[in-house]
Each structure stands twice: as structure tokens, then as C-alpha cells.
Amino acid sequence: MLRIGCHLSMSGGYLHMSEEAVSIGANTYQYFSRNPQGRGVRPFDAADADAMIKYNEENGIGAILTHAPYILNPSAATEELRQATLEIMREDVGRLEYFNEAMYNFHPGAHVKQGVEAGVQYIADLLNHLIDPGQKTIVLLETMAGKGTEIGRSFEEIRAIMDLVEPSKRDRLGVCMDTCHVSDGGYDIKNSLNDVISEFDRIIGIDRLHAVHLNDSKNEIGAHKDRHEKIGEGYLGLETFRAVINHPALSHLPFFLETPQDLEGYAKEIALLKSIYQG
Ligand code: FE
Ligand code: FE
Numbered sequence: 229m230l231r232i233g234c235h236l237s238m239s240g241g242y243l244h245m246s247e248e249a250v251s252i253g254a255n256t257y258q259y260f261s262r263n264p265q266g267r268g269v270r271p272f273d274a275a276d277a278d279a280m281i282k283y284n285e286e287n288g289i290g291a292i293l294t295h296a297p298y299i300l301n302p303s304a305a306t307e308e309l310r311q312a313t314l315e316i317m318r319e320d321v322g323r324l325e326y327f328n329e330a331m332y333n334f335h336p337g338a339h340v341k342q343g344v345e346a347g348v349q350y351i352a353d354l355l356n357h358l359i360d361p362g363q364k365t366i367v368l369l370e371t372m373a374g375k376g377t378e379i380g381r382s383f384e385e386i387r388a389i390m391d392l393v394e395p396s397k398r399d400r401l402g403v404c405m406d407t408c409h410v411s412d413g414g415y416d417i418k419n420s421l422n423d424v425i426s427e428f429d430r431i432i433g434i435d436r437l438h439a440v441h442l443n444d445s446k447n448e449i450g451a452h453k454d455r456h457e458k459i460g461e462g463y464l465g466l467e468t469f470r471a472v473i474n475h476p477a478l479s480h481l482p483f484f485l486e487t488p489q490d491l492e493g494y495a496k497e498i499a500l501l502k503s504i505y506q507g
């Protein structure tokens with residue numbers, strides 16, 4: 229079974245997102261934990277969360293991915309900014325512990341001219357403070373396009389962060405691979421998906437991969453631009469997505485669309501991907 233969904237808005241609450249997912253043929257989804265460009269968060273509504281959990285069980289929804297606001301920067305240049313990022317992520321993860329199987333995805337950050345090495349250390353420091361080995365939530369580092377001073381543009385940078393996280397906490401840490409980002413980062417998933425997956429396995433370990441963001445790219449390989457395109461309408465093309473969702477190392481993973489679509493457009497993309505899934 230293809231585990232597929234898209235990015236949804238949290239504005240109507242938990243149950244509403246799950247109902248919306250079902251209405252577009254999805255069996256999972258992603259949402260921002262709070263205003264993606266700010267810090268504000270709606271109060272936690274346990275009754276809504278309980279209703280969503282029950283609805284998900286009845287409707288086969290699972291592997292929901294919560295995305296941290298992208299304004300956060302775990303490798304910011306000041307202690308104050310890094311601390312503010314940690315506090316927000318702590319609050320988000322604390323909230324996710326209410327659920328039995330949560331995944332929390334975040335952008336590793338931008339080193340803002342401090343250099344990759346310093347940035348990598350800050351991100352690992354944050355993870356060491358954030359992760360409790362006993363937590364249920366799995367924290368995911370997203371592979372990035374390498375726009376500006378973004379960290380996580382290569383598998384080596386992701387690995388470097390993971391290596392600095394205490395071994396007892398690594399079990400709660402994983403990776404979310406974004407197809408637009410890895411292509412923009414210079415990995416040729418369009419022509420050599422197998423080689424890219426082998427490289428991911430060699431450098432990071434394929435068992436660390438917990439989720440995939442499915443986005444076409446407005447730009448060519450190595451562009452470092454991070455401009456998402458609708459599935460099949462960008463540089464990557466539909467055949468790339470057929471290969472990705474059917475790849476033996478990936479086909480069991482949850483896939484999340486972050487394409488420039490409205491709900492109706494997402495419903496069409498989900499139907500299209502289901503129609504080419506052979507699993
Ligand atoms: Fe992201
Ligand atoms: Fe993404």
C-alpha cells in the first residue's frame with residue numbers, strides 16, 4: 229500500500245486535517261506545528277487530538293509528519309536565537325509525545341557565514357538537548373537544497389550532525405529526504421536514482437530514512453534554489469517519481485507532497501501517484 233499525503237493547514241485543528249486527508253484520497257499528511265514563519269502556536273486541544281486518533285484508526289491514517297516552522301535556525305549566530313529555537317522545538321516535541329507515533333521534521337539550519345563545521349556542531353548540540361532517549365517522537369533532519377548557507381545540502385553534512393549526537397539518542401533521530409532538495413543539492417535522482425540511494429546508504433544508512441518529501445523542481449540539478457514544482461511539471465519529471473515511490477528501498481516509506489497545489493490539485497497528484505505505484 230502506498231502511504232501518501234500532502235501538506236495540510238493546521239488552522240482547523242487535528243481532526244479537520246485527518247478528514248481533509250481522507251477527502252483527497254490521502255492516508256497520511258504533514259502539517260506545520262505552528263505558524264511556519266513565526267512562533268505562535270494554538271493551544272493544545274486534547275479532545276480534538278483524541279477525536280483525530282480515533283478517526284485515524286478507523287480510516288487507516290498513519291505516519292503523520294509534523295514540520296517545525298522554517299523560520300527557526302538551530303545553527304543561528306547568537307546563543308539567544310539558538311536557545312529560542314531549542315525552546316520552540318522542545319515545546320513541539322513535548323506536544324507530540326501525546327501521540328503514539330510522531331515524526332518531527334526540521335531544517336538543520338543556515339550557518340550564516342560561521343562555516344559548516346560550526347553550524348554542524350550547533351545543530352548537534354541542539355539535538356542533544358532536545359532528544360530524550362525515552363521519547364516516542366522521532367526527530368528528522370531534512371535534506372536541503374543548499375540555498376545560501378543552508379546546512380544539510382549533502383549526505384556528508386547530515387552524517388556529520390548525526391555523528392555528534394550522543395549514541396543513546398541516535399535511535400530517536402532520522403532523516404527526511406526531499407526530492408526537490410536533493411536534486412537541487414546535486415544528486416542525480418532523475419538519471420541515477422539507484423546510485424543516489426546507494427550513496428545515501430553508504431554515508432547515512434538507509435535505515436535512517438523515515439520519510440520522503442515528493443516535489444518536482446523548477447530548476448536543474450545542482451541549482452541550490454529550492455523552488456518546488458508540481459509532480460511531472462518540473463526538471464525531475466513523472467518518471468523520476470515513478471522510480472522513487474517504487475524503489476525497493478523507498479516504497480514502504482510515507483511520501484508527502486509539498487507541491488504548489490490547492491486541495492483539488494493534491495487530490496489529482498495523489499490519484500496519479502497511486503495509479504503508478506506497483507507495491
Ligand atoms: Fe521542509
Ligand atoms: Fe521538504
Ligand code: ZN
Binds near residue numbers: 406408409454455456
Ligand atoms: Zn523546499
